[in-house]
Amino acid sequence: xxxxxxxxxxxxxxxxxxxxxxxxxxxxxxxxxxxxxxxxxxxxxxxxxxxxxxxxxxxxxxxxxxxxxxxxxxxxxxxxxxxxxxxxxxxxxxxxxxxxxxxxxxxxxxxxxxxxxxxxxxxxxxxxxxxxxxxxxxxxxxxxxxxxxxxxxxxxxxxxxxxxxxxxxxxxxxxxxxxxxxxxxxxxxxxxxxxxxxxxxxxxxxxxxxxxxxxxxxxxxxxxxxxxxxxxxxxxxxxxxxxxxxxxxxxxxxxxxxxxxxxxxxxxxxxxxxxxxxxxxxxxxxxxxxxxxxxxxxxxxxxxxxxxxxxxxxxxxxxxxxxxxxxxxxxxxxxxxxxxxxxxxxxxxxxxxxxxxxxxxxxxxxxxxxxxxxxxxxxxxxxxxxxxxxxxxxxxxxxxxxxxxxxxxxxxxxxxxxxxxxxxxxxxxxxxxxxxxxxxxxxxxxxxxxxxxxxxxxxxxxxxxxxxxxxxxxxxxxxxxxxxxxxxxxxxxxxxxxxxxxxxxxxxxxxxxxxxxxxxxxxxxxxxxxxxxxxxxxxxxxxxxxxxxxxxxxxxxxxxxxxxxxxxxxxxxxxxxxxxxxxxxxxxx
Amino acid sequence: xxxxxxxxxxxxxxxxxxxxxxxxxxxxxxxxxxxxxxxxxxxxxxxxxxxxxxxxxxxxxxxxxxxxxxxxxxxxxxxxxxxxxxxxxxxxxxxxxxxxxxxxxxxxxxxxxxxxxxxxxxxxxxxxxxxxxxxxxxxxxxxxxxxxxxxxxxxxxxxxxxxxxxxxxxxxxxxxxxxxxxxxxxxxxxxxxxxxxxxxxxxxxxxxxxxxxxxxxxxxxx
Numbered sequence: 122x123x124x125x126x127x128x129x130x131x132x133x134x135x136x137x138x139x140x141x142x143x144x145x146x147x148x149x150x151x152x153x154x155x156x157x158x159x160x161x162x163x164x165x166x167x168x169x170x171x172x173x174x175x176x177x178x179x180x181x182x183x184x185x186x187x188x189x190x191x192x193x194x195x196x197x198x199x200x201x202x203x204x205x206x207x208x209x210x211x212x213x214x215x216x217x218x219x220x221x222x223x224x225x226x227x228x229x230x231x232x233x234x235x236x237x238x239x240x241x242x243x244x245x246x247x248x249x250x251x252x253x254x255x256x257x258x259x260x261x262x263x264x265x266x267x268x269x270x271x272x273x274x275x276x277x278x279x280x281x282x283x284x285x286x287x288x289x290x291x292x293x294x295x296x297x298x299x300x301x302x303x304x305x306x307x308x309x310x311x312x313x314x315x316x317x318x319x320x321x322x323x324x325x326x327x328x329x330x331x332x333x334x335x336x337x338x339x340x341x342x343x344x345x346x347x348x349x350x351x352x353x354x355x356x357x358x359x360x361x362x363x364x365x366x367x368x369x370x371x372x373x374x375x376x377x378x379x380x381x382x383x384x385x386x387x388x389x390x391x392x393x394x395x396x397x398x399x400x401x402x403x404x405x406x407x408x409x410x411x412x413x414x415x416x417x418x419x420x421x422x423x424x425x426x427x428x429x430x431x432x433x434x435x436x437x438x439x440x441x442x443x444x445x446x447x448x449x450x451x452x453x454x455x456x457x458x459x460x461x462x463x464x465x466x467x468x469x470x471x472x473x474x475x476x477x478x479x480x481x482x483x484x485x486x487x488x489x490x491x492x493x494x495x496x497x498x499x500x501x502x503x504x505x506x507x508x509x510x511x512x513x514x515x516x517x518x519x520x521x522x523x524x525x526x527x528x529x530x531x532x533x534x535x536x537x538x539x540x541x542x543x544x545x546x547x548x549x550x551x552x553x554x555x556x557x558x559x560x561x562x563x564x565x566x567x568x569x570x571x572x573x574x575x576x577x578x579x580x581x582x583x584x585x586x587x588x589x590x591x592x593x594x595x596x597x598x599x600x601x602x603x604x605x606x607x608x609x610x611x612x613x614x615x616x617x618x619x620x621x622x623x624x625x626x627x628x629x630x631x632x633x634x635x636x637x638x639x640x641x642x643x644x645x646x647x648x649x650x651x652x653x654x655x656x657x658x659x660x661x662x663x664x665x666x667x668x669x670x671x672x673x674x675x676x677x678x679x680x681x682x683x684x685x686x687x688x689x690x691x692x693x694x695x696x697x698x699x700x701x702x703x704x705x706x707x708x709x710x
Numbered sequence: 711x712x713x714x715x716x717x718x719x720x721x722x723x724x725x726x727x728x729x730x731x732x733x734x735x736x737x738x739x740x741x742x743x744x745x746x747x748x749x750x751x752x753x754x755x756x757x758x759x760x761x762x763x764x765x766x767x768x769x770x771x772x773x774x775x776x777x778x779x780x781x782x783x784x785x786x787x788x789x790x791x792x793x794x795x796x797x798x799x800x801x802x803x804x805x806x807x808x809x810x811x812x813x814x815x816x817x818x819x820x821x822x823x824x825x826x827x828x829x830x831x832x833x834x835x836x837x838x839x840x841x842x843x844x845x846x847x848x849x850x851x852x853x854x855x856x857x858x859x860x861x862x863x864x865x866x867x868x869x870x871x872x873x874x875x876x877x878x879x880x881x882x883x884x885x886x887x888x889x890x891x892x893x894x895x896x897x898x899x900x901x902x903x904x905x906x907x908x909x910x911x912x913x914x915x916x917x918x919x920x921x922x923x924x925x926x927x928x929x930x931x932x
Contacts, residue, residue, distance in 0.1 A: 242732045310743055318736045322728050348739060352746025356754060360876060369865055369872035371754065377769075377869045382757050386750055 153244035154660055158251050159230035160551075165258055166222035169213050172262070174620055176210040180592075185606075185613035187593040201290060203592035204273035209265060211276030212298070215398070216305050217258060219536035223401040224347075225254070225309065227543050228316050228340045230551065234651035235334050237325025237669040237691075239661045242318045250311035257304035264297035272298035275590070277387060277442075280372035280380045284364040296365050303358045306351050313344035325650065325691075327671035331422060332690065334649045334675045336404030338425055343400040346432050350393040357386030384446055388439035395531070396435045400428060402539030403470060406492045409546050410474055412647045413489040414481025415686050417676045419473050427473075431466040438463055444515045453512040460510035467503055471496055482679075482686075486645075487561030491542035494569050495534045502530030505580065520590065523583025526576045533572060541568075541626070548633070549640030553656045556637060560629040567622035574615035578608045646687045649675045653691050733911035741918045744884070748922055751877045752929050758869050768870045773861035775874070775931050776854050783850045784927055787885075790843030791920035794892070797836030798913045801899075804831040805906050834899050841892040844916070848885050851878070874930060881919070881926055888912075888919045 149157055175193070182191045183198040190196055198206070229247065233240055241247045265271040272295040274283040283299075286292035320333065320341045360371040361383065370376030372383050411418050418424065440448055440456040474496050483489070505527040508514045518524060541564075548556050582605055587594075594601040594609070643652040650669050654662055663669060669691040677688040730738070759767050768774065855875075865875040891912045898904040 243736060246736075310740075314736045314739045317739050318732055321730070321735055322732050348743050349746055352743050352748075353750030353753070356747050356750030356880075359880070360754065360872075363865070363872065363876065367865060369876075370869050371758070371872060377758065377762060379758055379761050382754055385757075386754070389750075 151248065153240070153248045155229045155233050155241045155244070155247060156551075156658065158247050159226045159228075161251050162221045162229060162254070163226035165255065166218050166226060169217040169221075169258065173210050173213040173218055174623075176206045176213070177616065178620060180206045180210070181613040181616050183592060184594070185610040187595045198592070200592050201270060201273055204275075204590075205265070205271040205291070205294070207590075208273050208275050208298075209261070209271050212272075212302065213261065214536065215276070215394070215532070216302060217261065219398040219532065220305075220309060221254065222540050223398055223405075223536065223543070224340065224343060225250075225312050227336075227401060227405065227547075228312065228344070230547070231651065232316055232319050232337055232340065233323070234550075234654070234658060234662055235337050235649050235675075236320060236323060236328060237650045237663075237671065238319060238323035239663070239665070239668070241315045242323055243315050246311050247315050250308045250315070253304055253311065254308035257301050257308060260297055260304060261301035264294045264301060267293040267297065269294055277391070278361070278383075279387075280361065280364065280383050281374075283383075284361060284372045286365070292365075296362060299358050299362050299365070303355060303362075306355060306358075309347060310351060313348050316341050316344040317348075325669050325671050328690075331425075332671055332674045334404075334408060335418065335421070335424055336401070336408045339400040339404030339428055342428050342432050343397045346393045346400075346435065347397045350390040350397075350436070353386045354390035357383055381443070381446060381448070384443050385439070388442045389436070391442065392439040393432070393435045396431060398535050399531070400431075402495065402535040402542075403428075405539055405543040405546070406495045407474060407477070408647075408649070409488045409492040409542055410477050411676050411678065412546075412645050413484045413486060413492075414478050415484075415678045416477055416481040417678055419476035419479075421674065421676060424470065424473055427466045427469050431463060434459060434463045434466070438510075441510050441512075441515070444512045445519050450512075457510060457512045461507065464503060464507060464510070471500060471503075487556065487558055487565060488542050488546035490562065490565045491538055491545060494565070495538045495542060498530060498538060498569075498572070499534040502527060502532075502534065505530060517586075518583060520588055521583040522579045522587050522589050525589045526579035526583055529576050529579075533576070537568070537572075541565075546645070547651075548630075549644045550651055550656050550658070552634055553640050554633050554637035555640050555644060556633045557629050560625055560632075564622060564625040564629060567625065568619055571615040571619035571622065575612045575619065578612045578615075582608055643689075646685070648677060648687050648689050650690055653689055731907045731910070733907045734914060737911045737914045741914060744918060745922070748877075748880070748926070751880065752925070755873050755877060755929060758873060769868050772868050772870050773858060773863045776857070777931050779850075779854065780927065780931055783847055783854075784923060786843050786850070787847040787920055787923055790840045790847065791917060793836055793843060794840035794913055794916055797833050797840060798909060800831060800836060801833040801904070801909050802906060804833060834896065837892065837896045837899060840916070841889055841896060844885065844889045844892065844919075848882060848889065851882055877926060877930055881923060884919050888916045891915060 149161070152158065179191050179194045179198060180203055182189070182194075183203055188197050191198060229241070232238075269291045272278070272283070272289070272291050274289045274291075274295060278295075278299070282288050283295055286295065289295055320337060324333070360369070363369040364371050364373065364378075370378040372378045372380045374380060407418060407424070437459045438456060440452060441460045444453050444456075505523070509518055509524060509527055545556055545561055548554070583589075585603060585605060587600060587605060591597065591600070594606065640656040642654065642656055644656075645652070650671070651658070653669055671690045672693055673688065673690055675690055679686045680688055762769070858874075863871045863874065865872050895904055895909055895912045898908065
């Protein structure tokens, strides 16, 4: 009889958790705090970025200097190893770096803080989400070391190559690959349920739908896209595992199956997936641009409607990945049109960003540089995509380095530039210390310039018709000619410079964390709610009796007649404005 | 210039309210994912069926599916869904009369005791009936599977068999999980701890399992 009484009186007091929860490092393993889970996602993602970056280093070395012993790899890269490296580089960078860092880490960190909640709606499901993700990480890393090596059938895993071990020669690696990716989807599914429910149900009092910061809107729309698209791929993955392990013939034409079926199921997920990772990056960038231009977002509602329209359209473009897979040419026409249409809302978002910058008082801090670089570099990725979206041009470009350079010009701005922008912008909030701006700028320039030096040459290679799945061009004298080999060497050396520059970032993080100046609550003088609490925020985010109340949208910068050029969302309307408000009579008090 | 400042509307401090409770909303999102999962399976079925050799489906050398006995089984599943719907409504009614009556006092949450044991509350019996009907469905499906395997329809005998066992098996896994959830709800009710939100969350999952079945039956069996 005593127990219920205790429960009633305790209510929602967050401070109590510390006393009877697990202690020490177990506290981090079993924590349900959204900030701890965000950090777990972020550091796992960063570790996987190192793994994926190392893979890129090894196969770029093989491409530039064929059949030399690659330092750090311990020998010559065999053809099978090359295939395994490119496959797992793609898989890891998309599913274990872009998604966990941008969507899961920043989604987990920002959503409760930005909507003024003490935590996610389902903290235990959130914890389960990371634990499943962690298991999936172990599975994909283990798959690299089993007999036969890691899966080597390209990250799109087209059957029959992926379904039959006699073709791909990686019987265990390919099965572990599918299982790892499947577990990873389950993890994000659990996380996405939390994101959507938290935005719907846990907003601070006063926060209406159109008072929510755009990054939260975009992360939640991205989660909805993920939810709607992942089901068919899970169905396809279950069938692929059955094909691999128990010998069903879903994708085997000899037994009445259909290999193109996988391509449809994969790309029905795969194309919305591009927007699943793009939208959080776009959201991060607009937050940073508006803060450092000290200007209201140009067309807040238009941005939201545009994002929703992009999401809807993204479900009708998937077959543009299959123009040469033998689909009906009439279908190719339709998908060319939808593909070109989807560039309209994305271009609109870029114009919104430029319009937000226009006339602002711009401060070129490190996060702002990353945000501006995102817009510029993503533009190149978007414009080159138009050539690939047109079915006629795609027949020539398909599977060349042009495709590869195109999607690196979209994914690098998303996964790397967007992440650095977000990381440097919210670092003071996450770790309570200011980052070194000078080192940050060195890191920025030494990343951006080599990035362009890697991938602009690859556009040239692609236009020259160079196929992207060849490990050693010196075996094909007609492909190795025309000075293309020197272009490959140039790109590889640029990659080495870029990878080395990342050391500056890690040094900057370590140094700032150890001995950086202490961050105030609101170092950038921004409006949204996460800047109204301590840096770093305590467990429960705000003191239970001081949960924020929202009075306005998040982008009231440079409001005339105010002393300060920002106006936090939780600040009650001051006396000077209240008096002259013409609507006051109508709204009443 | 002073007039421009007035564009920002004055807003009195509003109240916080929820349209849909957390558990129900989370479950609805999850059910959306599940619908897309089964849509993926159904599209795979339709595409592979359309590519069948000589458009003969099911393949000539494969056993037929038990259409009639599964129809009866379908009725058991739908009956279970209807009984759960009645149980759900009974629970809501009992809670409401409980809240209006003496159970709820003060600002704290309603006292846990007394939710299940109110006079005239049939929720418990109905929940047990729904769970048993659902269990009947799963057991009868298992019996049919055994018969089909004896007749020579296995997961590797043809794409027909592979699709059948994968799709119907996926549904069976969901049904077992949902029955476990119903059992959990029944136990919570017995302990007097079953909240309105928890029952709604569990019920929505069971409604999904029940409602997706007729589609699978029509596509796969007929």
